[in-house]
Amino acid sequence: MTGNVETTSSSASELGLPAPEERRRLREAANLTHEQVAEAVGVTATTVRSWETGRTDPRGRNREAYAAFLTALAAPATAPEQADTTSDGPAGTTSEAGTPRTAQTAAADAPAAPAEDSAGVPAEAPARGPAADFDALYDHAAPALARQTYLLTGRRTLALKAVERAFTRAWARWPEVATDPDPVGWVRAVAYDYALSPWHRFRRAHRRQDARPADPADRILLDAVLALPKRHRRTVMLYDGVxxxxxxxxxxxxxxxxxxxxxxxxxxxxxxxxxxxxAEVPPEKQSALLRDLFTALRPAAPLAPRPAAAVRGAGERRVRLWSRGALGLTAVIATATGYTAVTAADHYEPPQAPGQSVSGVPPLSGPQQLTARSRQLHDKLRADPEAGPARIAPKSE
Structure with missing residues (x-):
């Protein structure tokens, strides 16, 4: 790949990252593996190897996290009496496993300073529950995700529905999402899949086009993005937009x-x-320009996602409806099974054998008609005086 796809290491050094060789040296000096660095930054081990060899450089939020991590590695070790971790401690703190943490990680992992009551006794801070964590994730990611799905589809209603559907599913599977290394990426993948689903074209509302942006430059940008194939559109949005x-x-x-x-x-x-x-900028600057254009685009109507509490409530109602439907279907199946068990036959009745045709038997046609000779014999026997039982009686001589 050339400069239009990847940022060179020289430009990366100018933006605050050391050279690839220095990145590797810092990791090896801290006795860390690629997997440990990847877990701390939130990427894969293959990506960390690519950063250290200079094939690619981090961008966006990954760049900020990686730069903070390298800064923590390069910072001198704190004295034992200063190693106590607080909410506003130094960026180069160390976790219990011995792996350095970034400033963001150290601040997130450090316990908050307990508040004191009027008597001077520290009061325990209330623990955050799953709902508060979900609301924080929603408030952080939903607005940007709504803009991204709008650029992918060009439809405001579909974009907001995709975001809400993704967060509803995330709330239904919150234990999995909460422990995911990149919860924003988890929600983003679900929203993109729903927004780019081919089944939307069969909806009646999909036949009407949304209002176009008021700015001509925004209309040109949106039309150009929507003219791309869906796979190219998604790749551009992830690489240049995100x-x-x-x-x-x-x-x-x-x-x-x-x-x-x-x-x-x-x-x-x-x-x-x-x-x-x-087209007027060199290839190596197209990614930065596209990101600026995506950020500056203004839709015809504002993209305002619903509050997080409303999304959570809708997800819980949907779960209750599905649960009731499943219970009702189970009851119907159980009733049908019981009725069948009661009314079914309790013994086996062999079926009757089918009829078979027999050859050689003359058909039943009724009594035969008498011929002239047979009629004469019949009349003679009836006219004979010796007819009847007396005919066979013996005569005495």
Missing amino acids: GLDLPDTAAETEASTPTAGIRLVHAHADLADRIPEL
């Missing part, structure tokens, strides 16, 4: 890294043909 690097983009689109790179090159070429502003 800021994922190429391996993570390939993993989320279920494609190999070379395939994702080829899709990205073709998508950039198609967009440059339709967007004059994009």
